[in-house]
Amino acid sequence: MDAMARPGRENTPVIDVHAHAVPHTLIERLRDERPRNERLRNERPGVAVREDADGIHLDIGGRVTPPIGEGLTDPSRRLAAMDRMGVDVQLVSPWMELTPDEIGLHDAARFVRMVNDSLGDLVDHAPSRLRALALLDRRDPASAADELLRCLDTGRFQGAEIGLGGAGPALHEIDWDPFWDAASDTGALVLLHPWRPASPAGVVFSRLTDIVDNPAQSTAAVGAMALAGTLHRFPDLRLCVVHGGGFLPYAAGRFDAIAALEPTSDPEAAVDPGAAVSPATVSGPGAAVSPAAAVPSEYLRRLYFDSLTHSPEALSWLIDFAGADRVMLGSDYPFPTGCADPVRAVTRAAAGERLSGEQVAAVLGTTAHRLLTGA
Template identity: 30%
Template structure:
């Protein structure tokens, strides 16, 4: 069994809404059939693959990759963190109910992950409670930052706390918010910017004491945790020698890192081997990032290429950790 916790959708409900009111949603749908694409007023464009909005197409793609179950999450452009309360909540409802539609169509193969309007904290908590009650979702996807604001800020604590109380795991995923200095060319906004945003988010959560306050939070990081696992020694050293870093939390970043979960999307077998050795296979899940072009289209091959992978480690990465997060099993063989 292979369970993919990083698989994106743009459900039909939100596609239809954008097509009907492009001005309201600040995006439009162009083209026909397989040539359809989404064009956002903010400047980014991507193909509207059938896999984004058709459950059957998602399953066809999963079958090609050997994926048994996918936890489907909204594509990051659907976060709409820039929107006012009315629009943000409308988008969240359309997307989440659309995810639920896809799950209902293929309940044995799909699980749902919600989005919430993070810039409006009270509405975000209410929407999280709604999707857990109505759709039985076990996961929520949030951006690694919210229009430049760090997740460690006090205003986001109620959402994180409520997710912890509800047993919902939080999947933190970066999203495009404009090129930073030095990242304007060569698609570096994604290649470096995305893992950098994840790293900055985690460091802020660590040093601010937010993770100390939320011991039950199940936080899953996309793209193998960005750069954080591979520079954890620097964070640990800084925490020891710099008052700025240990002024609030007394917990070592190394100990806090052991509480975090990660997907496998690092594209380098030796890097995945290191991550397994660092945090344990029971904190790592398969992640593909389907159907974007930065996806891992051969996740079984990725896992098979990890040096010295034991049967127990393979079981954890392929399905055990994900089952534990979803509350569908202990995660053990």
């Protein structure tokens, strides 16, 4: 990671841990395969490039992605945007739309490898400023562990991105143990990102997916990992929850209070918020069987969070909850739902005297640099 520091910069580099890409070499590789994909289209689902009037799309087993903008594909545009934002180093995650839920496991493994090799090409474009987080097929946690290790061995990757929804076992189920073992042993960063959330209220309304459904999915999926004992059994995991952790920090007290309830038929039974947590009841195939040993909020404070809260007040509160040594800069580049000026968003909180200079430095780069280098 030290080699990633921007030339001439004396201080710790500013590091953005939440950004996305569709490498242009991935599009090129898929174009090269187009004749074969078309011949096999009726035999099995695959991935193909579609070029329509509104731009380039990918057809992933019949699911057509939104248009792929140049912000995702153009490395020069990416580096120029980083310069404008004051970001020295960016951890680049795959666009979540690349998730291969609709294709068979064999084809998905091949596609995932193609995506990750293309992310490696992107890193090679500017190795002092870019590192990658790998795409994984979350339907097969054991093969996901193998792919994580393969990518780490290249020296271009710092970890992986995992979708919190979609096909495959939930992240708190024991099927994921081989992956959590690998991530713990290697110290890899695992970015936990919403994918295909459902409306918790059954309400479909413009923009509510971004505003409510995404953070609600993060809260439910990661909260289950705390309640089911996953975070207890793998204390060395380095998990970063995007979008400021969803509602997890704000709901931490409620997690503790409700988890402390013993099973009862009396909905009016009183609860002592300071009581020890009773074993979590988690149902479903492959569910984890070891309960949490501490109150859930203790596990939630062991997580990492990005700074993408869209509010200096919320960012200040997040840092009060988790500590500046658990919060890292996140832009969600290049999407308009992210933050086009993430460094300023952090310094604005300091200007309002909500954050100290030391806390600002931690969020902008010190925390990520320590996490990714061990320094």
